[in-house]
Amino acid sequence: MSEGAKPWDGALVRTWLESRFVAARADQVAAEKYGRQRQDDCDKAAAEEMICASLKGKEATNDQTAFAEELKTLLARDVYVCRGIYDDDRFDRHVRTYIRKLAKMTKTNEGFANLRRYQ
Numbered sequence: 001m002s003e004g005a006k007p008w009d010g011a012l013v014r015t016w017l018e019s020r021f022v023a024a025r026a027d028q029v030a031a032e033k034y035g036r037q038r039q040d041d042c043d044k045a046a047a048e049e050m051i052c053a054s055l056k057g058k059e060a061t062n063d064q065t066a067f068a069e070e071l072k073t074l075l076a077r078d079v080y081v082c083r084g085i086y087d088d089d090r091f092d093r094h095v096r097t098y099i100r101k102l103a104k105m106t107k108t109n110e111g112f113a114n115l116r117r118y119q
Helices: 010-033 035-055 064-076 088-108
Strands: none
Touching: 010 035, 035 064, 035 088, 064 088
């Protein structure tokens, strides 16, 4: 009764990355309105935006293995630089968490069809 593994769909992955990029920008704007009490949310949205922006135009999105390798390369970096963040350590932690989430999604090939803003 189990289905075979779903084939990798690069177009779907790029669409998902684009939708998450737009949602992260909106989340950043919303968090900025609340000031100091929502700085962590702003850093989290900035991390998501940075990763999605760096991946959405890559040719690696067409192949599951290449995309997983691209994520491993991003995760191996020592420092992540982005403007407009509040806490560098917290931002680095959010970036690594988001990359791990994408790596898990890539490994299982699930979740890329979910285009809702809040996930």
